[in-house]
Amino acid sequence: MTNGAKKRRTPAIDGWFAPEPGGGVRLLGTRCAACGTPYFPRNDLACRNPRCDGPRDGSELAEHRLSDRGRIWSYADARYKPPPPFVADEPFRPFAVAAVELAAERMIVLGRVVPGVTVDDLAVGMEMALTEGVLYEDDDTEYTVWMWQPA
């Protein structure tokens, strides 16, 4: 790749998150039309609530964009390089993760925390917002993933 040329950007996984028309990023899950249970990652097979009265054949599940804000349930970091299939920077740079509780969905979603924010900047209960960041890159492409950042 020649110096200065802009790299292509693509999600590291298809269909798990997407940009919002008005800006920002949303996690793409599904939601049961019968009982209201949301799912992330998306569940298209059958509602997993054993008390759900829906058909539970997948027809009750429609795409659902999850809340893009929540509060930290817990957080941690990685001080050592995770093994493959993780693709690590060389040299490895520690990164933080946060488990964030979404109020409307009443569920906790784990995600990377944006680079530059460390565990010292985080606290249980802190409000976080969803964004997109680069997970790894090769010569011509940046592969992105959902990330949490302090709101």
Place this chain on the structure above:
Amino acid sequence: MSVVVLGAGMHPWGKWGRSFVEYGLVAARAALADAGLDWRDVQYVAGADTIRNGYPGFVAGATFAQALGWTGARVSSSYAACASGAQAVAAARAQILAGLCDVALVVGADAAPKGFFAPVGGDRPDDPDWLRFRLLGATNPIYFALAARRRVDLHGATLEDFAAVKVKNARHGLANPNARYRKEVTAADVAASPVVADPLRLLDICATSDGGAALVLASEDFARSRGAADAVRIAALSTATPTFPKTVLDLPDFATDSAAAVPEPEHPFRASIARAAYAEAGIGPEDLSFAEVYDLSTALELDWYEDIGLCAPGGAEDLLRFGATALGGRVPVNPSGGLASFGEAVPAQAIAQVCELTWQLRGTAGERQVPGARTGIAVNQGLFGHGSAIIAVQGGHRS
């Protein structure tokens, strides 16, 4: 009618660099010798699978049967992550309880790689365990650290509390010839070890080990016919799955279930595993003499105190600080030394826990003996909603 433990045996835990088959064979022979039985007396062999081999543990039950010498014994093999060994015990126990056999051998063994556990190779973008490494770099210690941070925030646990768990278990393990680490550890040693996943340090997190463990199980009638009427009895074995919605984030989850439509269950997953075992045994936590819990991290041991009902949520730190869970205390936890002294040999670990229950309840645990031990519980949790609780009672003792 219940199932008794006629024999228990182990290959010492370590990093020996040999085949899991050898560890399993050594453990099986030790358990058979302990039972005073010959391999040819065994009618059923239940293997717990390691996944770090082509075909899970060469399909474990058959590989151990072949190593011991084919006899035509019936066979099963179990994989349930960290609860694999407990499911092998469950399979053998069910055969005996159903009257399909009198004597069964349970074997689990592992040869673990160095460093972080990682998924087996190849691109598997439909496998949540592969994806959590790929998309999040979420190793097992990250999940342990999330739980530990939660304890700090919710219950005021301190890093000194976590270190005290390691110090206690290392001291217990000193007297265990099968433990990998037999060395005193100080709080200063823990504090000086590097942070792996904040707030946990290297010495807060269990290592991965080679090891093997085996049990000879039998019907009470068979035990009586062999003059072993007072053998340790398995009073309960629970392998309960979670109840929807599962609202605690466990490995390898990206997210919890949602509690939007259905309120969360009264008892979280780990607690429900233990409660099912208590109900089956007809006892409660107040009846325990000791417990073996799955201390994948020091902080997780404290969670288990509450999950098995030794105290109310938030009470674990006080139990620890007052010495209740150390040898000599009210209800010693991990008298074997726990995973802190062993490191984890996945398919062998739950079986090793039952070996410790057996030796403690026989009163033959030597310097780590819990005085007057009558009832013990062993609990664990593994990937993908697996977990187990096994309650054993002293021979001749009816709870």
